[in-house]
Amino acid sequence: MKAAVGIDIGGTKIAIGLVREDGMVLREMEFPTNVDSGPDQALNKMVQHIRSMYSVEPNIIGIGIGSPGPLDTREGKILSPPNLQTWHGYPLVKKIESAFQTKVKLMNDADAAAFAEYYYSHRSGYNHMMYVTVSTGIGGGLILNGKLYEGALSGAGEIGHMSMESCGPICGCGKMGCLESFSSGTGMMNAWKQKLTRLQQPIDPNWTGKDLFEQAASGEMTAAEVVMNGVDYLARGISQAVQLLNPELVVLGGGVILAQPTFYKQIVQRVPSYLLEHHRRNLTFSIAEQGRNAGFKGAAAIIHAENY
Incomplete structure (x- = not known):
């Protein structure tokens, strides 16, 4: 069964999950966002954790990212979320794409949670x-x-x-x-x-x-x-x-x-x-019903559903 990675970015923590298309979470992890340290340090941790997920499922079909807005989803940039002050204008999608050469979708974090509730519940x-x-x-x-x-x-x-x-x-x-x-x-x-x-x-x-x-x-x-x-x-x-x-x-x-x-x-x-x-x-x-995992599950679900 296919699996996708979902990332849920918050002002306090970042959660990442490897999710099957039936909603089963194969692996999950989280770490502090540390906004004051800037986005590059968070990116490095994201890349590290996603790479570890390839050992569980080498054929990951894509990576979905849920982030607070406002966003420029066409350019794959995080624009100016109030709780991510040091991330303004950060081209996260290009950074992730260059690390994994797979399709990456950026979406609003609440949209991701909404889609998780609709898709999996x-x-x-x-x-x-x-x-x-x-x-x-x-x-x-x-x-x-x-x-x-x-x-x-x-x-x-x-x-x-x-x-x-x-x-x-x-x-x-x-x-x-x-x-x-x-x-x-x-x-x-x-x-x-x-x-x-x-x-x-x-x-x-x-x-x-x-x-x-x-x-x-x-x-x-x-x-x-x-x-x-x-x-x-x-x-x-x-x-x-x-x-x-x-x-x-x-x-x-x-x-x-x-x-x-x-x-x-x-x-x-x-x-x-x-x-x-x-x-x-x-x-x-x-x-x-999706609990604390709704954010990353919805970001993964959007990859599974190809709803973009």
Whole structure:
């Protein structure tokens, strides 16, 4: 059975998997991105790990790469992702092609995760699917008429950068009031710390998103307010996208969603209150099934499907 390599590039870590066309992961590995060290050091590690995969399957049919956008997928360049500041303009596809002389496809990381959910989770019964990932940031991917829809410049589905408030928090992209600045893991942590600072309450520098949700669940008012605010903004953002695109299925994934099932349930309960009855009809929600491997599995799946 054929196998392809999938790479999932993030601001914190890079994950690589060797994936069969039936979705079985034959080998996987990950390492820190170390953004401050620049892209060449990460490329060297990618090449090293991919070479080790050729010992498992010498006939790899191609390499798919999922990366935060914006991207120039025609030229195979990573343009200016907020979380990859030192990678701006980096010609990653040419670098990988020159190392392995095989076909290489660059795509948005949320598109890759969306395609993994569609391709491997037996969702082909849905012709119109929207995928939303909530993690360090917020991203989205679209399946329209049964095909991955990337848009003119592979920028479709950027739900995280929908403007929710004209004078909201500054997002990592530089704009003010993006959905990501309110409802991502990073956005909610920033809001929590800012509220605690204003209230002159102590802040533990080691706190993580897990601590935020635990304190919210315990009834700590500041944390609970931040989480519910995140729920409301995310529900509003999803509802706006639903009313624009009218999908049959909304799949929610990403680290925050998968780690916090109550957060997922609250979002699903809240979205319908912002929808017209027509758009509520036949709309189904699902939690992502591909887990933490969705990024590299989707990047590999796009090679298997030759959906480009």
